[in-house]
Amino acid sequence: MIQKxxxxxxxxxxxxxxxxVGVAQSWSVSIGIFNLxxxxxxxxxxxxxxxxxxxxxxxxxxxFTALGGLVxxxxxxxxxYEAWSVAGTGMLISLLxxxxxxxxxxxxxxxxxxxxxxxxxxxxxxxxxAIGLGNFxxxxxxxxxxxxxxxxxxxxxxxxxxxxSWVIAAFAAAFLAWIIGKVTLGLRSDxxxxxxxxxxxxxxxxxxxxxxxxxxxxxxxxxxxxxxxxIRLQESEWFIKLIEWVxxxxxxxxxxxxNKQDLLNKLVIEGSSIYVKLCYxxxxxxxxxxxxxxxxxxxxxxxxxxxxxxRDNEVAASAMGKNxxxxxxxxxxxxxxxxxxAGAMLTTLDGQFTPGTYQPLRFTFIIWVMxxxxxxxxxxxxxxxxxxxxxxxxxxxxxxxxxxxxxTSGLDYGDPIKTHLIASAPHMRLFIMGAILLITLRxxxxxxxxxxxxxxx
Numbered sequence: 291m292i293q294k295x296x297x298x299x300x301x302x303x304x305x306x307x308x309x310x311v312g313v314a315q316s317w318s319v320s321i322g323i324f325n326l327x328x329x330x331x332x333x334x335x336x337x338x339x340x341x342x343x344x345x346x347x348x349x350x351x352x353x354f355t356a357l358g359g360l361v362x363x364x365x366x367x368x369x370x371y372e373a374w375s376v377a378g379t380g381m382l383i384s385l386l387x388x389x390x391x392x393x394x395x396x397x398x399x400x401x402x403x404x405x406x407x408x409x410x411x412x413x414x415x416x417x418x419x420a421i422g423l424g425n426f427x428x429x430x431x432x433x434x435x436x437x438x439x440x441x442x443x444x445x446x447x448x449x450x451x452x453x454x455s456w457v458i459a460a461f462a463a464a465f466l467a468w469i470i471g472k473v474t475l476g477l478r479s480d481x482x483x484x485x486x487x488x489x490x491x492x493x494x495x496x497x498x499x500x501x502x503x504x505x506x507x508x509x510x511x512x513x514x515x516x517x518x519x520x521i522r523l524q525e526s527e528w529f530i531k532l533i534e535w536v537x538x539x540x541x542x543x544x545x546x547x548x549n550k551q552d553l554l555n556k557l558v559i560e561g562s563s564i565y566v567k568l569c570y571x572x573x574x575x576x577x578x579x580x581x582x583x584x585x586x587x588x589x590x591x592x593x594x595x596x597x598x599x600x601r602d603n604e605v606a607a608s609a610m611g612k613n614x615x616x617x618x619x620x621x622x623x624x625x626x627x628x629x630x631x632a633g634a635m636l637t638t639l640d641g642q643f644t645p646g647t648y649q650p651l652r653f654t655f656i657i658w659v660m661x662x663x664x665x666x667x668x669x670x671x672x673x674x675x676x677x678x679x680x681x682x683x684x685x686x687x688x689x690x691x692x693x694x695x696x697x698t699s700g701l702d703y704g705d706p707i708k709t710h711l712i713a714s715a716p717h718m719r720l721f722i723m724g725a726i727l728l729i730t731l732r733x734x735x736x737x738x739x740x741x742x743x744x745x746x747x
Contacts, residue, residue: 358633
């Protein structure tokens, strides 16, 4: 009975956990966690597409996430016209030099047969490009980063709606995945993992240090929102009347007019935060549903069945004439595009871009735990894993503090042991993540919602 309704039971438990947080802490916290869970679920779906469908171990999740966040900045932030006026020409020339060098190198590798000539020409092209970049790129970025570095110090973006960046982020991540895939997908799975992790570190290092592009560790703040701002809602007559109508019973119990107004002001402030987060939730759920629908179509299509056949037995699939590397490249690009969308959504939700927070080892591990715990090869499983693991990652700290406070309740408040244990409680989240993973692998090795295997009759 439990096996039959495992999916429904898992999501029911997840809903109850969010409700408990809403009642015990606040609904604003609960909805905020819910929004982050949706973004995590989309990331997990992208990884599941690569691993669950094709068996590709991508350890560079954070690189594609960071790239999606950068695209959100480049699309939505207003352009810094002063920076463009003093260094725009130099940066455009530098871009043309890079493009020309790439075209010439491609031509040489494709049409020059002699290995000696090919290597000589490639080295010569790279040297010429380096000289050109030294004359234009270096001086240009110095000029850009010197322009009001406390507030800007970069080129800015295009000033377009930030939702548009979600689509562009998919194409940018797909293009990066194509480059990575062309180089690494011929490698063994362990080498592929090492290569993708290394490339992810390179992408994040570039974002941290190329301040003209992303402000680096200074961060980009004040990105435009696709939803209303709380302060505007708090000043809107319709919203105040809505909050007053929703809380009629609470307000009617207050007799003093001044106290009633104070309570109403407090409820309006709380309500504006909840309303904004609900707007984000509506947008994010729409994206999640669309991606889930498309992923299910891909899973149940002949293409999806072919990928699972390649995953289960590459030798047999190759003997049947299937292009293993080509199919792996396709699914690697699609999965990375989904991760790029999630990265742009995360930056949209935060309203800022902080390259220093992208930690490839830690957060790639968390995304993989989502896929493993939820159920590799099952889109619903990856969604549940994204919700459950991120919920536990956020709530592990207050749970740990409450648990340690309970077991040390007999000690004095200033006791050094109690103080040390409570101060160490936040580090329990890593222990909790490991415990969840081990328990799942022991009792549900295929995940909470495992892949459905259809066997021929």
